[in-house]
Amino acid sequence: MNRLRWRKGVDRFWTVVSGVAVLAAVIPLASLLWLVISHGAPGLTAGFFTSLPTPVGEPGGGVGNAIVGTFFMVGIASLFALPVGIGAGIFLAEKGDGKLGSIVRFTAEVLSGVPSIVIGIVAYGLVVSHMKRFSALAGGVALALLMVPSLARSTEEFIRLVPSALREASLALGVPAWKTSLRVILRTAVGGIVTAVLLAVARAAGETAPLLFTALNNQYWNTDPFQPTASLTVQIYNYAISPYDDWHQKAWTAALVLLLLVGLLNLVARFLSRNRLQGAPR
Amino acid sequence: MNAAQEISPVNSSPRRPVDSLDTPVRVSPEGPAPVVAAEPPKLTVKNLDAWYGSNHALHGVNLTVPPRSVMAAIGPSGCGKSTFLRCLNRMHELIPGARAEGTLLIDGQDLLSRDVDPVTLRRRVGMVFQRPNPFPTMSIRDNVAAGLKLNGIPGNHHEIVERTLRQSALWDEVKDRLDASALSLSGGQQQRLCIARALAVQPEVLLMDEPASALDPIATAKIEDLIHELKERYTIVIVTHNMQQAGRVSDQTAFFYMGDLIEVGPTEKIFTNPSEKRTEDYVTGKFG
Ligand SMILES: Nc1ncnc2c1ncn2[C@@H]1O[C@H](COP(=O)(O)OP(=O)(O)O)[C@@H](O)[C@H]1O
Numbered sequence: 001m002n003r004l005r006w007r008k009g010v011d012r013f014w015t016v017v018s019g020v021a022v023l024a025a026v027i028p029l030a031s032l033l034w035l036v037i038s039h040g041a042p043g044l045t046a047g048f049f050t051s052l053p054t055p056v057g058e059p060g061g062g063v064g065n066a067i068v069g070t071f072f073m074v075g076i077a078s079l080f081a082l083p084v085g086i087g088a089g090i091f092l093a094e095k096g097d098g099k100l101g102s103i104v105r106f107t108a109e110v111l112s113g114v115p116s117i118v119i120g121i122v123a124y125g126l127v128v129s130h131m132k133r134f135s136a137l138a139g140g141v142a143l144a145l146l147m148v149p150s151l152a153r154s155t156e157e158f159i160r161l162v163p164s165a166l167r168e169a170s171l172a173l174g175v176p177a178w179k180t181s182l183r184v185i186l187r188t189a190v191g192g193i194v195t196a197v198l199l200a201v202a203r204a205a206g207e208t209a210p211l212l213f214t215a216l217n218n219q220y221w222n223t224d225p226f227q228p229t230a231s232l233t234v235q236i237y238n239y240a241i242s243p244y245d246d247w248h249q250k251a252w253t254a255a256l257v258l259l260l261l262v263g264l265l266n267l268v269a270r271f272l273s274r275n276r277l278q279g280a281p282r
Numbered sequence: 283m284n285a286a287q288e289i290s291p292v293n294s295s296p297r298r299p300v301d302s303l304d305t306p307v308r309v310s311p312e313g314p315a316p317v318v319a320a321e322p323p324k325l326t327v328k329n330l331d332a333w334y335g336s337n338h339a340l341h342g343v344n345l346t347v348p349p350r351s352v353m354a355a356i357g358p359s360g361c362g363k364s365t366f367l368r369c370l371n372r373m374h375e376l377i378p379g380a381r382a383e384g385t386l387l388i389d390g391q392d393l394l395s396r397d398v399d400p401v402t403l404r405r406r407v408g409m410v411f412q413r414p415n416p417f418p419t420m421s422i423r424d425n426v427a428a429g430l431k432l433n434g435i436p437g438n439h440h441e442i443v444e445r446t447l448r449q450s451a452l453w454d455e456v457k458d459r460l461d462a463s464a465l466s467l468s469g470g471q472q473q474r475l476c477i478a479r480a481l482a483v484q485p486e487v488l489l490m491d492e493p494a495s496a497l498d499p500i501a502t503a504k505i506e507d508l509i510h511e512l513k514e515r516y517t518i519v520i521v522t523h524n525m526q527q528a529g530r531v532s533d534q535t536a537f538f539y540m541g542d543l544i545e546v547g548p549t550e551k552i553f554t555n556p557s558e559k560r561t562e563d564y565v566t567g568k569f570g
């Protein structure tokens with residue numbers, strides 16, 4: 001009897017402890033969202049999405065060029081990162097059990113642990129110092145270096161999730177192994193890989209450090225890969241470290257825009273992966 | 283001549299003694315040769331050994347399968363039935379560390395030799411697996427045509443899809459929803475879809491590894507009926523752990539035990555008057 005009460009007491013104690021832990025995790029997240037929304041929303045006008053930045057004190061102005069620049073550089077990064085990352089993932093899943101496979105896997109792991117500022121320096125050394133100018137291309141290369149390892153690992157995982165029964169079914173039809181990999185296995189895994197791509201893109205869109213001294217910034221519209229280019233993140237950084245209240249307001253609003261963008265990508269990714277799991281074979 | 287062949291006249295099914303004599307309509311110009319003995323075996327297996335790493339899973343199997351007949355492989359679980367089947371289309375060698383040795387002839391042509399491409403072999407020897415495994419991203423129609431499309435085989439795919447779906451007794455159930463996902467079918471329908479998919483590339487031999495073991499009795503009966511129809515055109519080797527099923531569908535039965543082929547012969551004989559004590563014990567349910 002006593003023992004039962006003791007056990008109930010212990011149970012209640014741990015329920016309270018874990019409840020507090022949950023609160024401790026949720027409160028910062030909720031307050032972050034609240035801060036960004038409450039500070040950012042007042043500046044959120046249609047013009048904010050479409051106009052160029054204005055000098056201090058001048059009303060209006062927006063981050064249109066930075067939004068375009070972010071998409072532009074993430075696009076350049078995807079151009080490099082998708083073939084390499086997905087290709088490496090296919091290799092790891094299909095032929096990755098040997099020595100070369102473990103080397104590639106180890107490299108990807110190390111690369112994904114490298115701080116993004118270091119990635120930025122590498123891209124500076126690789127591109128900027130050779131071309132003697134900051135450019136969207138350099139920013140794209142830096143973001144690509146960030147995207148490749150996570151793409152490779154998640155592509156590998158999604159391919160390995162495809163039941164081996166499907167591979168056998170295809171091989172038993174007399175389909176060569178390479179065609180089976182591409183047209184049966186990869187096709188089945190494609191939903192998951194699209195999810196992985198969206199998550200990698202969302203992550204790249206939110207990076208500042210790799211862009212600081214590769215793409216730098218630009219006050220104007222730019223879609224020339226060889227020119228410095230604005231990005232939402234660097235723009236937020238510049239506004240935030242400025243001494244002007246006017247620009248601080250713009251930093252909050254730009255942060256809200258970035259949050260919406262990344263959140264939207266994550267939502268789409270989540271929606272796609274849920275759909276995929278529902279359609280998956282046993 | 284090999285012992286197995288002497289005791290295995292074509293189509294010795296107890297169910298259909300009359301029309302089985304009519305089926306081999308091979309009119310040879312030399313006149314009416316004795317129909318049964320004239321036909322060489324479709325499959326000949328000589329001294330077949332198979333390993334998984336150091337595990338010797340099949341020991342010197344010898345048997346022949348006449349064309350347009352059904353051979354059932356029975357035996358307790360783990361005795362090597364699936365291994366035997368997977369050697370016949372060289373799916374066995376895909377498992378890391380697995381290998382097979384021996385002679386395997388299809389229409390007298392050696393299949394295990396190095397210069398035979400397993401890919402071309404697998405188009406001649408189709409396979410149906412234990413669990414239905416349709417391609418989940420493809421429609422019913424595309425599943426049936428998958429082998430044709432992936433192998434780039436030309437021809438009227440629509441017509442082949444309809445014909446093979448009819449052959450696998452699925453056409454009436456799916457003709458109005460050929461573009462629906464293959465996963466919208468029931469388990470039994472999925473298995474018949476997999477049979478249609480295997481038939482679409484026009485194999486000569488069909489291997490079936492416990493094709494009905496994941497299905498309910500009604501779906502099982504449909505698959506068994508289907509096997510009866512299919513043997514008019516194809517040579518079938520079916521693995522089953524269900525002895526009643528072996529009795530119902532097969533002309534010959536091969537009993538495997540711990541990697542050895544203990545006995546092979548007409549199904550009727552194996553079930554009523556086997557030569558080996560172990561076969562008798564197994565078919566009468568003393569073990570297994
Ligand atoms: N993939 C595999 N790797 C290693 N050993 C295997 C594998 N598949 C089967 N075996 C072994 O081979 C033997 C025969 O197995 P199997 O042919 O699957 O038997 P059955 O189909 O009659 O149940 C068993 O001893 C089993 O453990």
Ligand SMILES: [Mg+2]
Binds near residue numbers: 363364365
């Ligand atoms: Mg088996």
